[in-house]
Amino acid sequence: MNLISFTNRVYSPHISLVKATEQDCYNYKCVLQENLRRIVLPVDVIFCKNLNCCCLKHKQLINAYANDIISACHSAADAAVPHISNRQECSCIPGWTEHVKPLREKSMFWHNLWMECGRSKAGVVAESVRRSRAAYH
Numbered sequence: 001m002n003l004i005s006f007t008n009r010v011y012s013p014h015i016s017l018v019k020a021t022e023q024d025c026y027n028y029k030c031v032l033q034e035n036l037r038r039i040v041l042p043v044d045v046i047f048c049k050n051l052n053c054c055c056l057k058h059k060q061l062i063n064a065y066a067n068d069i070i071s072a073c074h075s076a077a078d079a080a081v082p083h084i085s086n087r088q089e090c091s092c093i094p095g096w097t098e099h100v101k102p103l104r105e106k107s108m109f110w111h112n113l114w115m116e117c118g119r120s121k122a123g124v125v126a127e128s129v130r131r132s133r134a135a136y137h
Contacts, residue, residue: 013083020081027080035072039065100136107136 020028042061093100107129114120114129 013085015077015081016084017081019084024081028076031079032072032076035076036069039068039072041065103132103136107132 042058042065045058045061045065048055048058110125110129110132114125117123117125120126
């Protein structure tokens, strides 16, 4: 049997649109415009008259053009928008408060009531405990 070794988790910073201010957005637009100005437009593809063009060179030029636009957006965001690490400092789980917490509270209510009623395996209270627990989980 082979042993699998685990390495420490690597946390890489990524952009945070939530932390971006209006000034950050303005800076992003300026940097993006400058990056887009540097991209060379594939003139051969634009002036191609064939509507059913299957030229491999044209496809490669279009793909390179699209990749240049994406790279310009990424580099502008890296330069202008604040970054955060994906390391979880707190144990906040997105959606917990809105979706899961009410189901948990309902499940806890029925569980406590079931305990006070003597933990019966059948009946309305026992069925409510099962349904609320299943909904919560």
